[in-house]
Amino acid sequence: MVDGITPERVREIVAMADQPVLRNLLITRGYHRLTLAMAQLLGQGDFAWPIFAVWASKQAGQFIREEELGAGVSAILAARLPGLPVGVAVGAPVRRALAQVARHVGGGNTIVFAELGEAFAAFSAAFAEPAARTEERLADVVGRFSEGPSLPDVVTLAADGALERQPQGGQTMLREALHYYFMALHERSPAIRAELVLLANGLCGLHEQTRLQPYIAGALSAPLTDLQGVVEGPVAAALGVVVRRAATELMMTMALPGQVLRLGFDLPAPPGQPLWPDGLARLEHPRLVQLTEELGAYEARERRLGLADRVEDWLGFGGPEAQGSGADDWSQLGDRMRYIFEYFRSRQRDASLLAPPFSAAQEQDMLAGRVPAGPL
Template identity: 35%
Template sequence: MTQTSGHLHGLGGGVPPTVADVDRIAADGDPVVRNLRITHCYHELSRALAGTTGGWANWCTFAVWASKQVGQTIRQEDLVRVLDRLLRSSPEAAAAVDLVAGGLRRAVPKHAVEGVERLVRQAVVTTARLDAAGAAAARGNLKVFEEIAREFARFLAEFADAPAYDEERITRFVDGLRPGEPPEGQRYLRQAFTHYHRARFTADAKERAELLLLANVEVGLHEQTRLQPEIAAALEAPVIDPRDLERRLFDLLLPGNRVVKWLRLALLTVLGRRTPVRVAAERLADHARALARRAVTRHLMTLALPGGELLDLAEDLRATFPPLLAELVDPDLLALLRTVDPTPDSLLDTAARDWADLPDRMHYIADMFRCHAQRADLLDPPFTPEQVAALTAGRLPTGQL
């Protein structure tokens, strides 16, 4: 790998991000900007490693597009729109909205209830804790980056000048990683970087392809095990308290009448009464909570790839294995796939039914890595040069992110 000054973007050219670069990005306190910088850093790491392995995808290649998708959840893009659409399209939720609207028409002045159904849906969205889902996504994005990207940066720096496979040198490198099983142990990362090192120097194209797939799945298994708490937290985040929903409704319907609203709510609390609005809000909250979780799940289970392609992780993969990976022979790869892929050499049942379920996720991810291992456009930059310039300057870029 040729060393030059600055971060270039040619495949395999320029200096890849350093450990210090990764640490600086991880220290960024703005979760939105940090996510964008993380995504771009993954891109630079991906291309640097791909430049030494014949252009095949590595774990960072897929991390680019996963991090970009997570950014939408962090920024809550489309989540509000999706939840509002679900509230309107669900018969149960629509009936519950009508019930709340009817109770409000009896509880507040007539002039305040114009367009009340829209206000009810707005109140649901604002009390659904979608921000908590975004916060969990941001924690996971940072957690994986500051551990795994740091090791990729360390690996690229350590072996930039390696002329050949060096068993002693790679052993010293992986000794810097913790033994043991994830989430705390880094056994799979130790194995993965050994396989990446071997893949760089093998002359056999099929052996290289299988070594890279093995390394990618090993890093993926470590990553997904580490992410389990954050994924579960994001999916469980939407919680709608009927009392909060009722307060929000009165805020929207009686703006400025704070004393009246406070007296009304205080009186209801003292008397322990469950008004028709409260009863209806409780029913709506139950339906809305399920819909909000569905909206978050949809966000987490969609992966946007270059060219506008969307992978719905709840559907079987619609792809084929590249010729070099159509029939696998590496014994270590076959052994690992037996633990994560219940349908060997098939894309049937790859659809993830429960994204909070680790084996369910890994089945899809392992086959996705295999199908798209030689897809050149995955190495394309996720952002425009103008957006990268803004990020480099510490600003939030404009345009579609």
Template identity: 30%
Template sequence: MHIPSPDEVRAIAAISDPTIRNLRITQCYCELSAAFIGRTGPVANWCTFATWASKQAGQSIRREDLLRSVEARLNLAQLEELKVLWRVADELGINTGLEQKLHGIIRNTWLAGIINGISEAVGRGNRKVFEEIGWEFARFFSSGFGDEAFDQQRLDAFCATLRPGNPPDGQQYLKQAFAHYHEAFFEQDAQLQTELQLLANLEIGFHEQTRLQPEIAASLNAAFTADKEIVRKKITDAFFPPDSWLARARLAYLKITGRKSRLDAAIDQLMNRLQGIVREQLTAHLMTLTIPPDLRLSLGRDLNKPYPAALLHLSYPGLTALLSQIDPTPDNLAQSGAVDWADLPDRMHFIAELFRCYHLDLALYHDAFTPQQVVFMKEGKLPSGRL
């Protein structure tokens, strides 16, 4: 079994191509997960879930189907705001067959910019988490924690390098998590062992999600942070070419009246409507997680998978204390769906339930890629087939 080293993690994080880097990150998580499972048996660790989250992130990084799905949802020809714009232009006598040009501006300038922004934000987050937490997992194994004997001195030395304090800057939750993983390795009580493992997963999950908050917010708010004014100017210039008498008349009107023309108002209404539709579609795309065998989970819907028997009733104080902070519906999947994935408490509620429900699900331990795909990506090549 290949166990990635800290040096390998650093080398992967340094890959400049975001697509290849994401594939290598996903595979590295898969290998670290397998190494942990080799020590614990079939129990999910944080890297198990990170494997599938990273693989899902790869779709956004590679921009797969996102532009197509957003365009399909927009259906520009049917937008009432666009019809209003054409009516106002007709009344002003300036609609000169601009439909194709306008559609091109929306697709090629605005939407393309949004999709690129999402790809970059997701790629940054993917690397940011991996180069910190992936490295700590690799360091954990390289420090000898796969050994059979409990070694408090070695554990203390490992934890001493982690920064005190809460995230995003402190690493106290990581320190606690690896201590709980190590304790679980040697715990004889099966129930306590399971609860320690879940606690460690949740502690890393909380640290990770707190650190990722800027990148997640940037991804989901891409439709609002994209430079709308550039697109608006391009649309305005299409109706009022800058060197034309129409442009001069428009500027004179604005200067005299101090208010927007009817056409300007119609353009603003169109842009606001487009933003709302795109935000909704992007949220639906980003709030999806596919896990083996081929289950697509909508992160906005309540989970319906029951807790495993071993996690129906929890008693370990550290675990119950953390859940009291991040799970507003104790021992209940009600309201587990995240209304707003950019909201950290909302997101952590779903993740807490996800980790608990799938803690012993054997389907999660599948390989992320085929052996041939792994060979290609480790050679720095983009593999063929479904990724």
């Protein structure tokens, strides 16, 4: 266990509904602590799902704080509609649309942490001592989560604009992931352990992206819905398109230490590293291969590559890339998961992602219940 990230602390952070910005920062910080805790357990440089959640949660913060998205909207409006007064970009209708985008992204950020944050907090605490790594202890951890398929929430808007959610389905996929992490704790073969961790990471990713579906779709549709009937004529349509475009561009960008990924393009290799780390260049575990087939990744993806991708791969333009992995439509679960799985696979041993997301001073502010000043 690292720095007191317990299931109880996860629930305390999730309950901070009246402080969405601080809650997001604490979620991001919490994922980093869970990353370090899981790294202590697994060893050997194969990193578990929370290491990817750190940077996704930090990216979500740009929506939740609204000002970055608002600046993007203003910039796009100035370029596309130079005759439109700048004040329109920050007027009440657009602010309302931005607030709805923030609510959807914040809702998704929170529900994922509520489930997976608790799972990794419980797992890392239960198995901190090697002697405690028993099947009986695993049953206790897994028993926290319900049987049933991963399903998206039913999300509706209340009269005051708040999100109301009705959870659906269960957590069988998350339970399965915890089993594979447990197997990795006991596995001595580096290659097999790497595949077990990737399989668990992929299952966590598929579960959380399924749960996120209405929040992502809602964030992208909110501008078009909110601006209808509020601003008249072609200006309304233009504003809706611009806000959605800015949200989509921000949503399909992932800032990592030393690199910015554009999720609509094929995934590049980590800087100075091969595309796939040792042990993951060729996947053999039957359940892992089955998952890649379901996600349209790995050999299934390679079989469907078009001529342009194949020529680019043969000629080696732009360095190693996961050809055909770029997402066409981030609102589609299949598009997201094709990219996300390859991202997990390529960065599973990328130690640069262990970097803390915030400075020591910023962390002290958050622990004191304050939102740090300045850029985050």
